[in-house]
Each structure stands twice: as structure tokens, then as C-alpha cells.
Amino acid sequence: MQPTVKALDITVADLGAAISFYQRLGLEFVPDQHMPDDHAGCDLPNGLHLMLDTDDLRTKTTADWTPPATGRTFLAFELASPGDVDAKYAELTAAGVTGLQEPFDAPWGMRYATVADPSGNGVDLYAGLPADPTH
The missing domain is CATH 3.30.720.120 (Signal recognition particle alu RNA binding heterodimer, srp9/1)
Structure with a gap:
């Protein structure tokens, strides 16, 4: 099974x-x-x-478990547009959330940013970039 x-x-x-x-x-x-x-x-x-x-x-x-010094989990949240990634990152960091990676255009074709939840676990924010009309 x-x-x-x-x-x-x-x-x-x-x-x-x-x-x-x-x-x-x-x-x-x-x-x-x-x-x-x-x-x-x-x-x-x-x-x-x-x-x-x-x-x-x-x-x-859980026997012998101790909390890690930093988070090892990353959840990824898809947003509707690259602008939404920028806006959500700005909203979260303005509210005191720790930013780990400011929004950037990733080589895999997405707008990407990362913040940390209150326990240090990573939270990715992403959206697809518009297709390049010249290709």
C-alpha cells in the first residue's frame, strides 16, 4: 500500500x-x-x-526532539500577479514580519520573495512573470 x-x-x-x-x-x-x-x-x-x-x-x-535553531520548512503561496507579490511582501514586512528575500524576478520565470513566520519557517510568495513577447 x-x-x-x-x-x-x-x-x-x-x-x-x-x-x-x-x-x-x-x-x-x-x-x-x-x-x-x-x-x-x-x-x-x-x-x-x-x-x-x-x-x-x-x-x-516525539522522543528526543528539540526545536531547531531556525526554521527548515518553506511553504509557498502563489499570488495572482508579480505586483501582488510585491504588495504582500510590503504588507507583511510593514507589519513587522521578517523579510528573508526581497521580491525579485527569478530566472525560472517567477516573481519571488520570502518572509519568515514567527518561528522562523520560510514562506515563499510567488507569481508567474508575463511571457516575453519577443520570444
Whole structure:
């Protein structure tokens, strides 16, 4: 039997700060009724579920786990246009979010930028660049 990816789990230092951050990107997390201070989930399109777990919960449920010094997870959010990438990056950094990479035109044909969520996990913002009409 082949495993099926149904959920992604991001470990965060502060659940409330993470929920607030991801709300700015259009995600609505619901705290778990059994552990509202340590776990929240968000249903995504196509049946995928995104979860946030606190470092405290992860250390209780995973033997020998310790939080990394910096995030190792990158979520990528597609936006409608290159201008939207610039606007969302400006909005987030103006709100105090740490910018990791200012918007740039990537050689793979996208406008790309990266910020950090409150726990240091990377969040990419991207949109396709218009096709070059000379080619």
C-alpha cells in the first residue's frame, strides 16, 4: 500500500502568533478543542490539511526532539500577479514580519520573495512573470 500525503505539520514556538501570521495569508486555523494552546488545523483545497503544533507539544510527543535553531520548512503561496507579490511582501514586512528575500524576478520565470513566520519557517510568495513577447 502506498502512503498518501494528507497533512503537513509545522512546529511553531507561539501558536497564537503563528495563527495571526497565516491569517494574513488567507489561512483560517481552528484550535483543537482538546489542546487549544498547542495544536490547530486548517483544511486546504484537494483534501490537504495543514497543522500547527507548538514546540512544547512536539517535545511531549516525539522522543528526543528539540526545536531547531531556525526554521527548515518553506511553504509557498502563489499570488495572482508579480505586483501582488510585491504588495504582500510590503504588507507583511510593514507589519513587522521578517523579510528573508526581497521580491525579485527569478530566472525560472517567477516573481519571488520570502518572509519568515514567527518561528522562523520560510514562506515563499510567488507569481508567474508575463511571457516575453519577443520570444
